[in-house]
């Protein structure tokens with residue numbers, strides 16, 4: 681079917697929404713099956729086509745297959761996770777400790793998406809007032825990859841319970857490169873139909889209607905939701 685004006689067909693549109701709604705953060709369901717170079721290239725191309733401030737494209741992709749590096753990162757996670765648990769009290773602390781919050785060794789591939797804060801020189805179009813826009817751009821690359829991975833049947837888990845300086849050292853990052861996202865990737869036995877944290881009673885999805893304001897904070901949106 682030919683569609684004019686660059687519009688998506690119904691099924692293409694459904695595919696996009698399906699990827700959005702069925703994307704999950706994966707920690708426990710990884711299979712050991714390798715991700716082929718072709719598929720990995722498609723995921724990285726998707727990430728590389730994210731929008732970026734001034735077309736800065738500040739990202740780099742560190743593809744980690746070695747068990748040694750992953751073991752180092754897992755040890756760093758364990759240390760930080762211990763500290764994180766101490767921030768909660770009583771039952772909440774026990775609940776936190778019961779959560780699985782990474783799949784570093786079980787996933788066949790780890791990927792660090794970094795942000796080169798110096799790319800494009802000192803004056804990047806659109807980044808004069810809000811310097812963090814390079815970081816925001818890199819987050820969009822992560823999301824592109826996350827959605828493309830879902831469409832490929834590949835799960836992604838973001839691990840942020842890591843000390844950034846330790847991670848930078850482990851990955852030999854230059855000073856001006858920030859380790860924005862440490863991701864675990866691989867085919868999965870299943871995609872859960874709701875966030876794992878929700879399924880485990882940690883936190884629920886907020887009603888969208890509570891989050892939409894009209895004109896100013898706290899004012900009702902006239903069309904309602």
Ligand SMILES: Cc1cc2c(cc1C)N(C[C@H](O)[C@H](O)[C@H](O)COP(=O)(O)O)c1[nH]c(=O)[nH]c(=O)c1N2
Nearest residue numbers: 703704705707780781782838839840841875876877
């Ligand atoms: C920036 C950032 C950082 C993290 C996460 C996400 C994002 C966006 N998430 C995943 C997060 O818990 C998850 O997205 C929510 O629970 C919602 O679930 P779904 O992603 O919809 O499955 C996450 N999960 C986890 O188990 N360990 C972690 O360290 C992190 N860190």
